[in-house]
Structures are given as C-alpha cells and as structure tokens.
Amino acid sequence: MIKLDFEKLREDFPIVSKVIYMDSAASSLTPRQVIEEISRYYLEYRANVHRGVHRLSQEASEKYELAHFKVADFIGANSEREIIFTKNTTESINFIANSIELDNRNRNEIITTYLEHHSNFIPWLRLRKKGFIIKLLKPKPDGTIEIADFEKLISNKTKLVAVTHVSNVLGNVVPVEEMIKISHNFGALCLIDGAQSVPHIPINVKKMDCDFMALSGHKMLGPTGVGVLYIKEEHLNDVEPFTFGGGTIEDVSIDSYKLTRSPERFEAGTPPIAPAIGLGAAVDYLTKIGMENVLEHENKLSNLAFKGLSEIDNVEVYGPAENKVGIISFNIPNLNPHDVALVLDNIANIMIRSGHHCALPLMKEILKRPNGTARASLYIYNTIEEVKKFIDAIKEISKI
Numbered sequence: 001m002i003k004l005d006f007e008k009l010r011e012d013f014p015i016v017s018k019v020i021y022m023d024s025a026a027s028s029l030t031p032r033q034v035i036e037e038i039s040r041y042y043l044e045y046r047a048n049v050h051r052g053v054h055r056l057s058q059e060a061s062e063k064y065e066l067a068h069f070k071v072a073d074f075i076g077a078n079s080e081r082e083i084i085f086t087k088n089t090t091e092s093i094n095f096i097a098n099s100i101e102l103d104n105r106n107r108n109e110i111i112t113t114y115l116e117h118h119s120n121f122i123p124w125l126r127l128r129k130k131g132f133i134i135k136l137l138k139p140k141p142d143g144t145i146e147i148a149d150f151e152k153l154i155s156n157k158t159k160l161v162a163v164t165h166v167s168n169v170l171g172n173v174v175p176v177e178e179m180i181k182i183s184h185n186f187g188a189l190c191l192i193d194g195a196q197s198v199p200h201i202p203i204n205v206k207k208m209d210c211d212f213m214a215l216s217g218h219k220m221l222g223p224t225g226v227g228v229l230y231i232k233e234e235h236l237n238d239v240e241p242f243t244f245g246g247g248t249i250e251d252v253s254i255d256s257y258k259l260t261r262s263p264e265r266f267e268a269g270t271p272p273i274a275p276a277i278g279l280g281a282a283v284d285y286l287t288k289i290g291m292e293n294v295l296e297h298e299n300k301l302s303n304l305a306f307k308g309l310s311e312i313d314n315v316e317v318y319g320p321a322e323n324k325v326g327i328i329s330f331n332i333p334n335l336n337p338h339d340v341a342l343v344l345d346n347i348a349n350i351m352i353r354s355g356h357h358c359a360l361p362l363m364k365e366i367l368k369r370p371n372g373t374a375r376a377s378l379y380i381y382n383t384i385e386e387v388k389k390f391i392d393a394i395k396e397i398s399k400i
C-alpha cells in the first residue's frame with residue numbers, strides 16, 4: 001500500500017484553509033479535480049446525452065457512460081449495466097421500495113432496523129399500506145447488531161432485508177455480509193444502504209453479494225444531485241423502473257412500449273449529466289488515494305477523537321469504540337446538541353452536525369436522547385491537529 005501525504009491533499013480542498021470541517025457524514029467537501037471535470041463539461045462539450053448524433057452529444061454521452069463504468073469498478077460490480085444514476089441514496093431506496101409488490105402473501109415481511117436513517121425506514125413503513133408487515137431489528141444499547149437477534153426475526157416469510165452498512169449516527173460497521181448470507185438462505189433479498197460506507201471503506205458488492213445497494217455522490221467527494229442504485233444483474237429484468245419516459249425504451253407504439261436495457265431502462269428523462277461526470281472524477285480521486293489508505297487515516301483520527309472525548313468528565317460518547325468509520329456522536333448533558341455545535345463554530349471555527357440526524361427511532365428507542373446528539377464526522381482532509389483542537393474546545397464547552 002503506497003503511503004499518502006494527507007497534509008498535501010488538503011491543497012485540493014480550499015475550504016479547509018478557512019474552517020475545520022467535521023460534517024462530512026452530512027456532505028463531504030469537493031476537491032478541485034472534481035470541480036474542474038464538471039467545468040470541462042459545461043465549458044467544452046455541454047450537450048444532452050443519448051439524443052444527438054453531433055460531436056458534442058457524442059462526447060457528453062461517452063463521458064456520462066464512462067462514469068457508470070468507473071462507479072461499477074469502484075464498488076466491484078460485474079458491469080456498468082448494474083449501475084443506475086439517481087438523485088441520491090434516498091431516491092435509490094425509494095426506487096426499490098416502489099418496485100416491490102406483494103405477489104405472495106406467504107412472503108410478506110420486510111426487516112429493517114432501529115439504526116436506519118429515515119431514508120431507509122419510512123419507505124418500508126409506507127409499504128404497510130400494500131399489506132407488508134415490517135419487522136424491526138433492535139441493536140444493543142451501543143448500536144451494535146447481534147446476528148443471533150437477526151436470526152430470530154428472519155424466516156421464510158421475509159421478502160426483503162433493508163439495512164445500513166454503517167450507522168450515520170454512531171459510525172459502527174454492521175455485519176452485513178453475514179446478514180446477506182442468512183437472508184439468501186431464507187430466500188430473501190437484501191438491500192444495503194451504503195451512504196456512509198462507500199465513501200470510507202473498500203466495498204465489493206460482488207463479494208458482499210447484496211441484491212441492491214444505495215449511495216450518494218455528495219458524501220464521497222462528488223457533487224450534489226447524483227446518487228447510485230446498484231442492482232445485481234440477475235434482478236435487472238424484475239425491477240420495475242421508478243420513472244418512465246424519454247431514453248428508457250427500445251420501441252413505442254400507440255398502445256405499447258418495449259423497455260431498453262439497463263441502465264438507460266431505469267434513467268428516464270435527461271439524467272444528472274454533470275453530477276455523474278463529477279462523481280466519476282470523485283471515484284478517480286478516491287481510487288488514486290486507495291480506500292485502504294482512506295480507512296486507515298480515518299481510523300487514526302477517529303480513535304483519537306473517541307478516546308479524547310471519552311476522557312472528558314462531563315461528556316457522553318455513544319457507539320462502540322471499534323469497527324467503525326470516522327463518525328462520533330456525543331452530548332454534554334446540560335446542553336442542547338445544537339448549542340454545542342453553535343459554540344464550537346463560534347469559539348473554535350469547527351463545523352459539526354447536531355440534532356437527530358434523520359434517525360429518530362435510534363435517538364428515541366436506543367440512545368434515549370430525543371434531542372439528538374452532537375456529531376463530528378471526519379474524512380481524508382482532517383488532521384490530527386484538528387482533532388486535538390476539537391477535543392480541547394469540547395473540554396472548554398463542557399465546563400459551561
């Protein structure tokens with residue numbers, strides 16, 4: 001593994017010279033290289049894709065298609081046909097939730113967990129209207145999932161298991177590989193919310209063997225406006241598109257239509273061309289660094305932050321200490337988490353997230369903190385010095 005100069009790569013992110021950014025789980029910063037690639041599209045070959053025979057349209061189509069290949073390689077998919085560009089993780093999950101039909105009353109259960117972001121929770125709850133039964137897997141008080149608890153819930157009635165790979169509140173890595181294997185043994189499908197894992201740890205969907213994965217470009221150095229839905233090849237013909245229209249068909253007559261192959265089949269209308277090309281550049285950037293290096297760097301920072309916060313008397317830190325990415329949730333018991341975030345911005349120029357992080361079931365039922373938590377989330381551009389400043393600032397705020 002080539003060692004990287006993480007100090008040097010900060011030059012690619014002009015914002016880090018102005019603030020200490022610790023809110024990457026909400027949205028990461030974007031390096032110059034990605035912005036330049038997007039600018040190139042607008043300045044040099046701005047045209048629609050898959051529509052024109054002229055040179056600009058051809059170039060835009062090639063670059064847009066190339067982005068599918070890059071993402072496929074990055075997550076270890078079999079082919080670019082398995083990569084569908086959506087707006088974000090939320091849309092990718094809704095895509096599958098929308099396509100699921102109750103075709104067999106003997107298989108009418110969906111399992112999700114108390115750990116989930118609302119994006120991987122509400123779309124399944126909503127399916128109760130279609131007659132599905134939603135079962136909820138409860139983590140331990142520190143947010144870890146026990147396989148034995150999962151085995152108590154799954155059965156031959158389970159149609160789909162929808163679970164996050166990494167908690168956006170606690171940062172812990174969920175044992176999804178084991179869960180997928182068990183799901184398949186029971187004939188159930190498995191959807192993985194990869195919004196907080198794909199930006200931080202090496203991912204191989206083929207090895208993992210999930211049926212679907214959802215992720216967001218804006219959390220992995222890409223621009224906003226593009227997400228990914230991975231659909232395993234064997235399901236491509238079974239999944240009903242979420243939207244229909246231009247670009248999705250092979251033929252249309254006055255009373256019928258024939259859909260074309262994936263990914264066009266699923267990407268109706270003008271797609272997010274510039275964001276997808278930007279995501280391709282973000283994937284190049286992360287690949288150049290190496291995801292093993294990303295994880296190692298983050299673990300170093302995150303261990304320091306976790307230990308530092310845990311040693312402060314008046315601070316509660318949530319989640320396990322190990323097997324996690326750089327997300328740390330905490331509270332100073334007498335203060336509202338929003339106040340902690342505001343003071344941190346005012347006194348130390350540090351940007352963190354506060355509140356329920358779109359994970360109210362976890363906040364209410366597991367952490368028992370309905371006001372939420374303060375959350376620091378770290379990425380490749382953060383440094384040991386920044387983490388030390390953060391710990392010192394929290395020490396000061398805890399004395400308020």
Ligand SMILES: Cc1ncc(COP(=O)(O)O)c(C=O)c1O
Pocket residue numbers: 025026088089090091117119120164166167168193195196216
């Ligand atoms: C685990 C998880 N899932 C889903 C989402 C939703 O992502 P988006 O807002 O990009 O759709 C987030 C966003 O924070 C997340 O952390």
